[in-house]
Amino acid sequence: MPQKIILLPGDGIGPEVTEAAVSVLTYVANKFNVDISTKEKLFGGVSYDKFGTPLTQETLQACYDSDAVLLGAVGGYKWETLPHHLKPEAALLKLRKSLGLFTNIRPARVYPALIDSSSLKKEVIKGTDFIVFRELTGGIYFGEPRGYDEDKGWNTMIYTKFEIERITRMAFEAASKRKHVVTSVDKANVLECSQFWRKVVEEVANNYPTIELKNMYVDNAAMQIVRDPKQFDVILTSNLFGDIISDISGMITGSLGMLPSASLGSSYALYEPVHGSAPDICGQNIANPIASIASVAMMFEHTFDMHKAAELIFNAIERTLDEGYRTADIGNEENNIVGTTEMTKIIIQKFEEIYNEQALGVFTL
Template sequence: MEKKVTVLPGDGIGPEVVASAVKVLQAIGKKFHHTFHIAYATIGGAAIDQHGDPLPQETIELCEESDAVLLGAVGGPKWDHNTAELRPEKGLLRIRKHFDLFSNLRPVQAIPSLIKSSPLKDDLVKEVDLLIVRELTGGLYFGEPRKRTNEEAIDSLVYSRLEIERIVENAFELARVRRGKLTSVDKANVLETSRLWRQIVDEKKAQYPDVEVEHSLVDSTAMKLITNPGAYDVLVTENMFGDILSDEASVITGSLGVLPSASIRSDNFGLYEPVHGSAPEIAGKGIANPAATILSVAMMLRYSFGLKEEATEIEHAVNAAFNDGFFTSDLATSGNQALTTDEWTEKVLNKIDPSFVSDSIITTYI
């Protein structure tokens, strides 16, 4: 297989963790005889500094020529006082909208060697294996009209039937290949958009008799994610609810550094990125945890390229490195040596292919 991947390192620790993830992608390519052509472009604060735009046209064009996009992280205090259109985060919103990346996938899975890092009790965490499917391009964050005066502010929560149908169908398909349970999260006791959402879920479930469906209000879901997270398989919800619930769920495993994400569209083109932020306070120190970005590459292989065996190989390598007692400083305890970003990446690479040397990738710079 031959694929082109655009890499957007971004800001803060983004370039460091992306470098680790690209090495892992190289190793998988070598082991399974695939060729991954890598092109680099800018987004976020780095793009503002270089091009005066958080999502330059050059970046858009390069992504359009690619089969998938790998992103590091954006943002930092350097740009906190910029206008809204020149904030690094604006680049993320725009790239999601431009490429119609309507489905955001956020897996949360317990890693045995990291359970002690969770703020929850061990018996609540050890069975966790859930997937949050968040609608990403509609709802309150994109609705119009939107305005603000000194006396009043308006944000509009708007969803069309098409927007709801496609994310719900996506969630049903994912539940079907997992454990066959779908939880639809809404606020149907208050919101008209949620009532339409619930209606469409009920219409669609007839097409998926092998999937168990339940409706859950967002507030009770937020409580149950903490009191009984192992009860969930796939959760599907609208944009703002998904934003909040996925961040809540991210603490279950004990570290943002191990959580990947995918934002995909109907033809499986996707943008893959770690859940964590740019962490500018540790940028350049060589201590950032690259696991989430490496696992984002695994999601890319699985969801955009259909390479399930290769994706599983990466996931097993990451888990094996942790289970062997290798950690970066954010997860190391007094009994474990804290490895640098590069040192920990080498542990993962050795699990994949001990003979790998990262000198064979085809790279383009813009």
């Protein structure tokens, strides 16, 4: 049975970066003998234009029938004045919720060639490689009661044992394939909800004796990420704290065009670049495809459980950058500036080179 991948290129530069990512996906799948089938669906503004809704039932059903979804980006000036429920961005929230994607994963990885573009000093950022697991469907963003009146506003931070356990297990499983350290970020010195979070995380940790668990308050974590990011391996945190922590973690490592993400649930997986539809550069073949290509690497890692293939894609991106190739958003006059399609071709070439150098045999699932 082929792995069924649904493609939702979306709006703006979404189709350009998705096309790039699919070239890499197809190439690598072929190299590693993974049988995949891809099917493209309209999603976002382009779906609204054709069907009067940014997410049709048919597209949603196709995602339910898939092994993984690869999304480009949605939104743009054209759809900004639509009522909220018809906006492309609302469709993205609905899709994530419908697929029960309770974990958002964002790697913070520094490419040596781009070290100078980090806002941190070279010696601080060099060697940074960690990953943030953010709970995505619970916590204060969804808790009831919520509201405001003339005199006050209120929200409820609530987590069930089940919600904490399932993401904690995912984070520990990931750490078991990395450097064996999980840092759970909370605010247990102030919030009862965090005290409960910490208790449940510690209970789950007992099942993973080879993995070190560190607990850290969120204010300290924000400080530590910019002070000494190398100390982290896997950061595990709730929805609100993760929203902030994952943005800090992403941006210390470079440009928006470089940041991939994965959102995972019990049954479904969605991979997408962190950036938006960039209407200002759409249709010019200058968008940086790396975030989208790196999202494919995450698909190999998390959906196909093929760590070697994922690592080779990251290595190919790294070598491309080391050799001076850049898209305009990350380049300067000293670099070899290339467009979206050329960048993609070079990354595939570098993948092939590394694959041959390592004299890899045939890999299977």
